Amino acid sequence: IAVNADSLATWLLPALVELTTTHPVVVDLRRADEDDTADLLAEGAVLAAVTTRRAPVSGCRSLPLGTMVYEAVAERTFAERWFAGGAATRETLERAPVVDFDRRDDLQTRWLEEHGADPARPPRHYVPASVEFARAITSGMGWGLLPRSQSGDALADGRLVALGGAPARVPLYWQHWNLRSPLVDALTARVRAAASVALDSP
Numbered sequence: 211i212a213v214n215a216d217s218l219a220t221w222l223l224p225a226l227v228e229l230t231t232t233h234p235v236v237v238d239l240r241r242a243d244e245d246d247t248a249d250l251l252a253e254g255a256v257l258a259a260v261t262t263r264r265a266p267v268s269g270c271r272s273l274p275l276g277t278m279v280y281e282a283v284a285e286r287t288f289a290e291r292w293f294a295g296g297a298a299t300r301e302t303l304e305r306a307p308v309v310d311f312d313r314r315d316d317l318q319t320r321w322l323e324e325h326g327a328d329p330a331r332p333p334r335h336y337v338p339a340s341v342e343f344a345r346a347i348t349s350g351m352g353w354g355l356l357p358r359s360q361s362g363d364a365l366a367d368g369r370l371v372a373l374g375g376a377p378a379r380v381p382l383y384w385q386h387w388n389l390r391s392p393l394v395d396a397l398t399a400r401v402r403a404a405a406s407v408a409l410d411s412p
Contacts, residue, residue, distance in 0.1 A: 211237065211397075212251060212259035214244035215311065216278060217382065219340035220359045221408030222260065225400040233393060243314050244382065251385055258386035258397065267385055275382040275402065276409025282321055282373040283361050284353035289371045292353075298373040303327035307352035312338040317355045317378050325375060359408060382409065 213222055218241060226237050240247075240256055247259040252267045266272035284293070284306075292306035293299075304327050308318050313336065319329040335352050337343045344360040347353065348370060355378055364370040384401055386394055 212240045212247035212256040215340040217260050225404035270385045271388045273384045274412035275384050275405035276412050278380045280355035280378040283370045285350035288350040300326045304331040307333040309335045309346045309352040309354040
């Protein structure tokens, strides 16, 4: 199964645990950017994928899972230092350090552009693991976009502050080989059930 890091860290794994407790199957997860997971499906490297690609790969089915919603957040002390008065302006965004997952991660870049800031100007950290990426932000290394499942508690207790602006919305789809298989049906049912709880409605 090809899956993006955020889905694996926040909602997919319990569905796979449930599957392995009821079916004699082992799971081989291939982590890739959500824009690239469908390529692994097209190459025949995986049986199924969580992807941003809506159009089905040849020989596959595509089903909507829902939308991951990301909000720009920063640790409170970091925000007080870099965004005086809580203002995420073009000027402050071009100076404040930002955390990216890796060099393919464009969520923060797009958010900067939407706020009129030059994304080439701020210092950038790269933390290519979902849990550690969230920890880098909550620890004050830089600001970044997190799904509410990773930021909600810290926002509620004041450790994190929201920088405002429209959230980034990433629609996700479940694609799998179009074949008759009770195992694939069981896998699909569990993945869709988990997504229905964790993601915004398709």
